[in-house]
Amino acid sequence: MSATLHMLLITHGQLGAELLRTAALILGPRENVDALSNDGLSREGLIDAVLGRLEALPEDASLLLLVDAPGASPHLACRLALARQPLERRERLHGPITGVNLPLLLTAINRRESTPVEDMLPLLLDRGRAGILLAD
Amino acid sequence: MAPKAEWILRMDDRLVHGQVCVGWCEVLGIARLVLADDQIVGSDFERELYACCPGQDQRLDFMGLDELAQALTTPPAEATLAVIAGPREAMRLMELGAPVREILLGGLHDQPGARQVTDYLFVTPQQEEQLRHLLTQGVHLVGQPLPASPRIDVARLLG
Numbered sequence: 001m002s003a004t005l006h007m008l009l010i011t012h013g014q015l016g017a018e019l020l021r022t023a024a025l026i027l028g029p030r031e032n033v034d035a036l037s038n039d040g041l042s043r044e045g046l047i048d049a050v051l052g053r054l055e056a057l058p059e060d061a062s063l064l065l066l067v068d069a070p071g072a073s074p075h076l077a078c079r080l081a082l083a084r085q086p087l088e089r090r091e092r093l094h095g096p097i098t099g100v101n102l103p104l105l106l107t108a109i110n111r112r113e114s115t116p117v118e119d120m121l122p123l124l125l126d127r128g129r130a131g132i133l134l135a136d
Numbered sequence: 137m138a139p140k141a142e143w144i145l146r147m148d149d150r151l152v153h154g155q156v157c158v159g160w161c162e163v164l165g166i167a168r169l170v171l172a173d174d175q176i177v178g179s180d181f182e183r184e185l186y187a188c189c190p191g192q193d194q195r196l197d198f199m200g201l202d203e204l205a206q207a208l209t210t211p212p213a214e215a216t217l218a219v220i221a222g223p224r225e226a227m228r229l230m231e232l233g234a235p236v237r238e239i240l241l242g243g244l245h246d247q248p249g250a251r252q253v254t255d256y257l258f259v260t261p262q263q264e265e266q267l268r269h270l271l272t273q274g275v276h277l278v279g280q281p282l283p284a285s286p287r288i289d290v291a292r293l294l295g
Contacts, residue, residue: 043149
């Protein structure tokens with residue numbers, strides 16, 4: 001699998017940035033993993049911000065999109081931005097996966113260079129859900 | 137206790153999103169939401185997109201502004217939170233004869249040319265003019281991002 005699977009977390013507040021900072025404490029800093037906050041952005045402002053990130057993606061790279069809550073503005077902006085992509089770029093964009101949590105993110109960072117994206121998406125869903133337990 | 141069967145009209149440029157579904161409707165026990173927007177009501181894609189926003193016990197109806205204006209003339213069968221995008225849409229409702237008495241301003245976010253009124257209200261000169269026009273028509277504009285937030289008189293904020 002290509003080593004150029006970029007990742008972008010789009011979330012409320014600093015959730016995405018803090019998840020990435022925490023992941024870096026555990027796995028070490030990684031490149032091509034970024035966060036975008038919806039703080040202060042209107043619906044169109046957030047869509048434009050996402051569009052900017054998609055348009056900045058290198059031509060040989062793929063991108064996995066991760067958002068926090070289904071149906072929330074990061075999710076909606078992501079879907080709307082994806083709908084505006086040319087086919088060539090759209091094929092290199094994956095997700096969004098909603099409900100990003102630390103187990104999901106750690107798996108994504110660890111496996112993105114070794115696991116084909118078509119296998120990784122269901123794996124991430126599984127790992128994210130498996131991280132939610134009543135562990136008493 | 138079930139919420140009163142009345143219209144709550146909210147202005148939010150993010151339309152229906154987490155704060156509306158979870159922060160308002162889930163907290164107040166409101167099961168019905170209306171997204172009123174002339175562009176979105178005519179877009180299959182955007183209606184499908186916003187349809188994923190409400191929680192399991194909530195349902196979302198889509199209306200054009202003319203339909204909402206008509207709907208507002210009678211009390212709803214159940215508590216209903218209707219969302220419009222901004223002051224322009226509110227003015228359109230007034231033009232259509234909607235009996236609008238109060239609008240909750242939940243979010244007008246920053247954009248080029250806007251001045252900050254509160255941390256969740258940024259207005260361009262045109263939007264400010266529209267809000268002031270609404271005030272002259274007797275509409276009570278209340279700044280309130282969440283049900284537990286203090287109700288703030290937007291007329292006083294605008295000065």
